[in-house]
Amino acid sequence: MAQLANLHGASETLPSIFRLQGDLRRTRKRLTVIGFLGKKPEQIQDQPCQATRRSAAIGLASIAIFGNSGIGTALAEDNGNGWWLDGPLPVPTIVNDIANKETGTRSFLKKGLYIANVGTKGRMLRLKKYAFDLIALEDLMDKDAWNYFRKYLRLKSTFMYYDFDELISAVPVDEKQPLTDLANRFFDSVEKLEDAVKIQDISQTESCYKDTKVLLKEVMDRMA
Numbered sequence: 001m002a003q004l005a006n007l008h009g010a011s012e013t014l015p016s017i018f019r020l021q022g023d024l025r026r027t028r029k030r031l032t033v034i035g036f037l038g039k040k041p042e043q044i045q046d047q048p049c050q051a052t053r054r055s056a057a058i059g060l061a062s063i064a065i066f067g068n069s070g071i072g073t074a075l076a077e078d079n080g081n082g083w084w085l086d087g088p089l090p091v092p093t094i095v096n097d098i099a100n101k102e103t104g105t106r107s108f109l110k111k112g113l114y115i116a117n118v119g120t121k122g123r124m125l126r127l128k129k130y131a132f133d134l135i136a137l138e139d140l141m142d143k144d145a146w147n148y149f150r151k152y153l154r155l156k157s158t159f160m161y162y163d164f165d166e167l168i169s170a171v172p173v174d175e176k177q178p179l180t181d182l183a184n185r186f187f188d189s190v191e192k193l194e195d196a197v198k199i200q201d202i203s204q205t206e207s208c209y210k211d212t213k214v215l216l217k218e219v220m221d222r223m224a
Contacts, residue, residue: 089114096168098161098183106161106187108154108194115162120170123163128223130156131216138213141205150197157190182222186215
């Protein structure tokens with residue numbers, strides 16, 4: 001019924017558009033320009049009329065296609081199709097002991113990221129892939145790419161942080177503590193690496209990355 005009502009409203013709008021076009025035609029002042037790039041006065045006078053017709057056509061098409069912009073949102077909410085979020089991005093909560101003991105969080109975490117729920121196997125695959133991606137950062141340490149290095153490190157590590165938390169909750173009880181220890185060792189190392197990159201100390205960055213790379217390989221082996 002909402003769609004029919006919207007179409008009825010569009011039909012009521014059509015005469016107004018045509019009346020507006022007619023009024024513009026009647027009230028338009030004729031302007032004669034002589035010697036404007038060799039164009040005749042008739043050609044110049046036709047241009048505003050053509051622009052008016054194009055604007056009216058675009059307006060009609062918009063009404064016919066979209067109508068009331070709230071209908072699409074209402075249908076999506078009713079159907080619950082999950083194609084978009086109605087509010088701000090949800091902030092994942094950490095339930096396992098993988099945060100920094102002193103700060104209660106992790107310094108590398110980025111905000112405003114949507115962490116898709118890909119299931120336990122999907123999280124293991126993502127952890128393995130992102131660990132591999134971070135190993136590839138080694139090629140950037142001898143180049144002037146500090147900002148990119150840090151952004152990439154924070155982005156991948158943020159996903160890995162939340163994936164580790166969900167994975168620890170999903171594994172059997174006897175596997176929780178070893179996985180928690182691995183996560184804490186890895187994220188402690190990432191925080192040290194980020195601090196070195198932040199001050200752009202190449203020697204300290206290389207030293208911290210060497211330790212982080214060992215843990216990245218351990219993460220990949222654990223997720224194999």
